[in-house]
Amino acid sequence: MAATNQNDMYAGSSETTEGKVFTVTGQDWDAIVSGIAEDADERVVVNMGPQHPSTHGVLRLILELEGETVTEARCGIGYLHTGIEKNMEYRSWVQGVTFCTRMDYLSPFFNETAYCLGVERLLDIEDDIPEKASVMRVLLMELNRISSHLVCIATGGMEIGALTVMTIGFRERELVLDLFELITGLRMNHGFIRPGGVAQDLPPGALDEIRGFIALMKKRLPEYAALCNANPIFKGRLEDVGHLELDGVLALGLTGPVLRSTGYPWDLRKSEPYCGYEDYDFEVQTWDTCDSYGRFRVRLNEMWESLKIIEQAADRLAALEGAPVMVGDKKIAWPSQLAIGSDGMGNSLDHIRHIMGESMEALIHHFKIVTEGFRVPAGQAYVPIESPRGELGAHVVSDGGTRPFRVHFRDPSFTNLQATGVMSEGGMVADVIVAIASIDPVMGGVDR
Amino acid sequence: MSEPPKDVLPEPKGPEQPAIDQSPENAPATVPDAEAETEIQVVGRREGMFGVAGTGDTSGYGGLVQPVVFPGAAQRPFEGWHEDVAGALDTALAGGGVEPSAIQAIVIHRGEITFHVRREDLPAVARLFRDDPQLRFELCAGVSGVNYPQDTGRELHAVYHLLSMTHNRRARLEVTCPDSDPHIPSIVATYPTNDWHERETYDMFGIIFDGHPALTRILMPDDWPGHPQRKDYPLGGIPVEYKGGTIPPPDQRRSYN
Numbered sequence: 001m002a003a004t005n006q007n008d009m010y011a012g013s014s015e016t017t018e019g020k021v022f023t024v025t026g027q028d029w030d031a032i033v034s035g036i037a038e039d040a041d042e043r044v045v046v047n048m049g050p051q052h053p054s055t056h057g058v059l060r061l062i063l064e065l066e067g068e069t070v071t072e073a074r075c076g077i078g079y080l081h082t083g084i085e086k087n088m089e090y091r092s093w094v095q096g097v098t099f100c101t102r103m104d105y106l107s108p109f110f111n112e113t114a115y116c117l118g119v120e121r122l123l124d125i126e127d128d129i130p131e132k133a134s135v136m137r138v139l140l141m142e143l144n145r146i147s148s149h150l151v152c153i154a155t156g157g158m159e160i161g162a163l164t165v166m167t168i169g170f171r172e173r174e175l176v177l178d179l180f181e182l183i184t185g186l187r188m189n190h191g192f193i194r195p196g197g198v199a200q201d202l203p204p205g206a207l208d209e210i211r212g213f214i215a216l217m218k219k220r221l222p223e224y225a226a227l228c229n230a231n232p233i234f235k236g237r238l239e240d241v242g243h244l245e246l247d248g249v250l251a252l253g254l255t256g257p258v259l260r261s262t263g264y265p266w267d268l269r270k271s272e273p274y275c276g277y278e279d280y281d282f283e284v285q286t287w288d289t290c291d292s293y294g295r296f297r298v299r300l301n302e303m304w305e306s307l308k309i310i311e312q313a314a315d316r317l318a319a320l321e322g323a324p325v326m327v328g329d330k331k332i333a334w335p336s337q338l339a340i341g342s343d344g345m346g347n348s349l350d351h352i353r354h355i356m357g358e359s360m361e362a363l364i365h366h367f368k369i370v371t372e373g374f375r376v377p378a379g380q381a382y383v384p385i386e387s388p389r390g391e392l393g394a395h396v397v398s399d400g401g402t403r404p405f406r407v408h409f410r411d412p413s414f415t416n417l418q419a420t421g422v423m424s425e426g427g428m429v430a431d432v433i434v435a436i437a438s439i440d441p442v443m444g445g446v447d448r
Numbered sequence: 449m450s451e452p453p454k455d456v457l458p459e460p461k462g463p464e465q466p467a468i469d470q471s472p473e474n475a476p477a478t479v480p481d482a483e484a485e486t487e488i489q490v491v492g493r494r495e496g497m498f499g500v501a502g503t504g505d506t507s508g509y510g511g512l513v514q515p516v517v518f519p520g521a522a523q524r525p526f527e528g529w530h531e532d533v534a535g536a537l538d539t540a541l542a543g544g545g546v547e548p549s550a551i552q553a554i555v556i557h558r559g560e561i562t563f564h565v566r567r568e569d570l571p572a573v574a575r576l577f578r579d580d581p582q583l584r585f586e587l588c589a590g591v592s593g594v595n596y597p598q599d600t601g602r603e604l605h606a607v608y609h610l611l612s613m614t615h616n617r618r619a620r621l622e623v624t625c626p627d628s629d630p631h632i633p634s635i636v637a638t639y640p641t642n643d644w645h646e647r648e649t650y651d652m653f654g655i656i657f658d659g660h661p662a663l664t665r666i667l668m669p670d671d672w673p674g675h676p677q678r679k680d681y682p683l684g685g686i687p688v689e690y691k692g693g694t695i696p697p698p699d700q701r702r703s704y705n
Contacts, residue, residue, distance in 0.1 A: 078667040083683075086676055090683050090698040121558050250586050250613075253641025271616050372704040378518050379557045382609045382620060384589065393609060395592045399492065399516045402704045406677075408592035410609065410645075415590060418644050447667055 043071075046429075050079045056155065056436065057443030061420070063432065070432060073424045075417055080447040088407045092373030093119055094334070096404055098191045100394075103409060104445030105188055106151055109144040110387040111445075112193035113137055115407065117274060118396035119195040121381040123374075125327055131316075132323040133197035134275045139210070139313040140183065140192070141275075141385075142306040146217070147176035148388035149299040149306075153224065156296070156437035160237045165227060172220055175213055182206055185345060197326035200338050202317060210314050217307055224300055238293035242423040242435030245290050252422070253415045256390025257302070258439060260286045261294035268386035280309045292438035299388075299440075332374050335366045373402040389413050389440055409448060413441040489555075492516040492598030516598070521553040529617055530561050536582035537563070543580075546572045562620040567632050570623050571659075574635040577610055577619070585610035585619060588635075590645035593653035597679045603627040604655050608635070608642075625655065634660040652677035 048061040060076035088096045100115045101108040154169025177187040184192040192199050228234045246262040267284040269277040285301035287294035326333045339348035355363040378400040384393040390412030397406040416439045423435040496510040525531050550569035555562040565573050577585045589609040602624035610619045634657035646657040647666040654675035685697025
């Protein structure tokens with residue numbers, strides 16, 4: 001048997017001091033099954049990932065199994081570490097947005113907003129942010145919450161074999177990304193929310209598109225409920241899986257849908273409103289089962305609440321046509337509005353004419369603020385916001401210079417992923433995937 | 449080289465200046481309001497400008513020296529709930545048998561309250577912050593390291609963000625340690641969520657959290673040399689060539705400091 005194993009390029013085995021090690025890449029299970037049968041030992045240590053379709057990116061799981069029961073589960077992370085926080089220390093405050101939007105790539109607007117709110121607090125301009133900028137931020141964040149929850153539900157469904165849930169989830173997410181493309185020009189990595197406001201006003205026709213999206217979503221969201229809520233297979237896979245109660249959740253610092261699935265209505269949009277969330281009418285969604293099914297229902301219900309907020313934000317934006325979207329302070333705001341020129345999007349031609357032909361001071365100012373940037377008074381701020389995955393906090397430290405002295409992101413995926421062990425130990429191997437899917441970690445945010 | 453005597457230079461009396469362009473760009477920068485703090489805290493100094501030094505500096509700005517000043521300790525009584533928290537902490541410290549000198553300073557800046565805690569007292573203080581009914585900071589949002597290379601004797605700072613859901617308040621604990629002795633007691637026993645956060649701060653700054661159950665690297669590979677987020681660790685990067693021009697890596701570009 002051992003001889004044939006050596007020849008099998010997909011399922012080789014080797015003897016180590018730790019015991020026999022099998023390499024399984026999904027091709028030939030006969031070798032491993034018969035190989036394990038040779039040893040009476042039921043205890044197997046399985047290394048899953050870092051490249052695995054069910055691990056939400058590059059997450060490595062080390063599982064110790066007794067038969068099919070998980071006795072120990074540990075995570076290995078860091079495979080997607082890109083040094084975003086370090087890089088931001090070498091760029092201006094405005095350029096920082098370009099980096100942090102790439103962290104948690106499913107919720108870019110939340111990364112941008114947390115960072116910008118931190119910078120604005122240090123600049124002491126929190127009260128000067130134009131209303132329209134705040135409303136646009138809320139609109140984009142709630143659209144983003146829908147798209148993020150859709151991916152969570154879609155991939156979570158795919159991992160348990162519910163492929164229809166996956167296809168319809170990505171179908172609707174595509175509509176949200178289309179809206180992002182219309183408003184910001186990009187489907188992800190927007191860099192649209194800037195310290196002081198947002199980069200650009202809404203394009204013509206955007207509100208109609210948003211209203212059309214709301215109407216369509218009101219028809220389509222019930223499809224998820226009809227497919228999943230009472231589906232016996234779906235419930236059978238999710239109910240009582242990844243169970244974690246409130247005390248465990250708080251000790252491990254878990255927030256977001258995992259916290260709300262224990263029945264505790266904690267949502268930073270209500271408890272510490274930012275961006276004017278206190279002006280919107282919405283409910284904090286909870287469930288009381290403390291399991292993966294509860295988290296699924298919380299996310300489903302939150303999408304309805306997000307739709308309500310988007311509707312209100314769209315109404316407010318309709319009344320704010322032509323209002324400024326960037327703070328009035330010329331020493332902070334980008335000097336130009338963007339406009340479409342013959343060679344694509346760029347500084348508006350009026351602005352180019354102004355700085356090149358009319359005002360020397362305006363040219364100097366443009367040069368200074370674009371190359372040097374603005375200075376932020378020394379100090380530190382921690383601004384938490386409610387991202388789709390929980391509390392996303394930006395710890396922003398300035399030494400009074402034109403670059404961040406240190407920016408640290410308390411990413412909810414990073415913190416929540418610590419619960420993998422406690423959620424999956426004692427359960428079946430197949431439930432590990434469901435438990436992790438219910439945490440909804442995004443490795444770009446975990447590793448930053 | 450003797451400097452020309454300045455006092456004999458005639459006062460420049462040019463023709464009447466034309467009205468300055470009153471475009472908004474020309475308005476003077478707004479000076480931030482002086483905070484009500486009476487103390488300031490110098491953590492370093494900034495030299496020069498435009499990132500040019502030595503003979504390349506023809507602007508004369510290279511000689512500028514400015515202290516880097518952080519908000520200093522606030523004076524009691526504080527306003528609003530900050531005073532409640534500080535008062536509750538005083539009571540809790542006395543009840544918990546912790547010396548009042550464990551709290552070295554309390555800084556209030558932009559509405560956020562920071563308690564600077566003596567490092568050996570951190571576990572006791574953190575436990576009081578979590579358990580005292582008047583404080584009740586149930587949730588810790590992790591620890592974030594900051595490296596101040598010029599803050600002699602306190603080069604490494606560990607900053608803990610606490611949240612009280614009961615009272616809906618936030619507070620920050622700040623602990624420092626010198627580069628030569630980078631040890632801070634772990635508070636994983638009080639806040640288990642800090643397990644990974646302390647590992648990350650160790651990984652990135654080299655702060656050793658004594659008492660952590662398994663302090664290993666978490667983001668960088670196990671055999672990685674150095675701690676990347678420290679200020680003495682270079683960003684790295686290679687020059688990029690594009691159409692004949694070369695763009696240096698970010699840490700070698702001109703910095704306006």
